[in-house]
Amino acid sequence: MAWRRRPEARGALALLALALCAPGARGRAHEWFSAVVSTEYVDPQTNRSVRSVSESGRFGDSSPKEGARGLVGVPRAEDRDPEGCEAGTRFLVPGGRGAAPWVALVARGGCTFKEKVLAAARRNASAVVLYNEERHGNLTAPMSHAGTGNIVVIMVSYPKGREIVELVQKDIPVTVTIGVGTRHVQEFISAQSVVFVAIAFITMMIISLAWLIFYYIQRFLYTGSQFGSQSHRKETKKVIGQLPVHTVKHGEKGELEDVQEVTAPESPPGGVSAADLSLMVPDGERSDAGSSESPSTSDPVPPCDASFKEDAGENTALLETGRSDAQHDGPAC
Known part of the structure; x- marks a missing residue:
């Protein structure tokens, strides 16, 4: 069975495997690249160059995956627009001269990523660096800013962004270099x-x-x-096995006086009773008990149709129990 x-x-297992392997079962795969961010400036107190490099940035979804370099510029404090959302936002770029490439650094929030990037692009920024909100700590987030052209866009953590902003606000020129980091593939299940x-x-x-x-x-x-x-x-x-057996010979009168009454064992419900069974014993397997009885030939033997059947040889029959009283009056029939 x-x-x-x-x-x-x-078949059920095959159905589950088909569901897992079917096109689109795993959803779409999202690919993103980390960014290597390098900063360099001269400490005015020691007059020594300070440089740091870390793979702590993340490229925007619509950004070209390529490097960029320039002096850092931040929104002017008097404009009160640290997020750089306004179309006419002006930027402070210490050390910037003429058409030298520069990189805009703005805070996340206040408007969409696209609006921030377009506001900086109007001021001829070669790249835009956004730093995350304070509640996110050192984490970065994916950015969607379709329609911003070929300008490089990355995001850095809040501590990294605030570190650079404080230097620029002290009128210290900071040069930032952006490089392409590691490629990451993240799968989403729809x-x-x-x-x-x-x-x-x-x-x-x-x-x-x-x-x-x-x-x-x-x-x-x-x-x-x-x-x-x-x-x-x-x-x-x-x-x-509990049935009584008696062996007789052909022509034997069949007196049953010496046969003791045997009580048939009770059978369980649905079982077989001893009174319903008969056992024929072959002549070669007779016990001595059959030969111990001497047949009587003085009296004629009446025909018995019920208890015995005559045969050419010797017959063996099972004596029915519970008929001892009737056997004293005549031959058992």
Whole structure:
């Protein structure tokens, strides 16, 4: 039974595998690149150059994945627009001269990423660096800013951004260099795929549960029938072993005075009673008990149709129990 039902279970597993491997089951893959950010400035107190490099930035989704370099510029304090959202925002670029390339540094928030990038691009910035909000700490976030052209856009953490802003606000020229970092691939599972996989899994569980229930019911019924059949055969053999046997010869009168009354054992419900069975013993296997009885030839032997059947050889019959009283009056018939 189990082997006939296993194809259904295999079919459920195949359905789940198909759901997981189907096109779109894993959703779409999102690719992004980290950015290597290098800053360099001269400490006015020690007159020594300070340089730091870290792969702490992240390129925007619509940004070209290429490097950029320039002096850092931040929105002017008097404009009160640290996010650089206004179209006419002006930037403070210490050390900047003429058309030298520069990089805009603005805070996240206040408007969309696209508005920030376009506001800096109007001032001829070669790149835009956004720093995250304070509540996000050292984390960066993906940025969507389609329609900003070929300007390089990256995001850095809040501590890194504030460090550079404070230097620039002290009128210290800071040069930033942006490089391409590591490529990352992040997979997303769409909601449609989740529903499809869930339905396939539930279907597999229902089919498996139904198969198990059917299998164990069939097994229980089969075991019960086998147990009942074996018990019936054992009880039948036990009753047959308790049956009394008497051997007679052909022409024997058949006096039953010396035969003791034997009570047939009670059989359980559905069993076989001793009174319903008869046992024929071949002539070669007779016990001495049959020969110990001497036949009487003085009296004629009446025909007995019920208890004995005549044969060419010697006959053996089972004496019925409970008829001892009738046997004293005449031959057992």
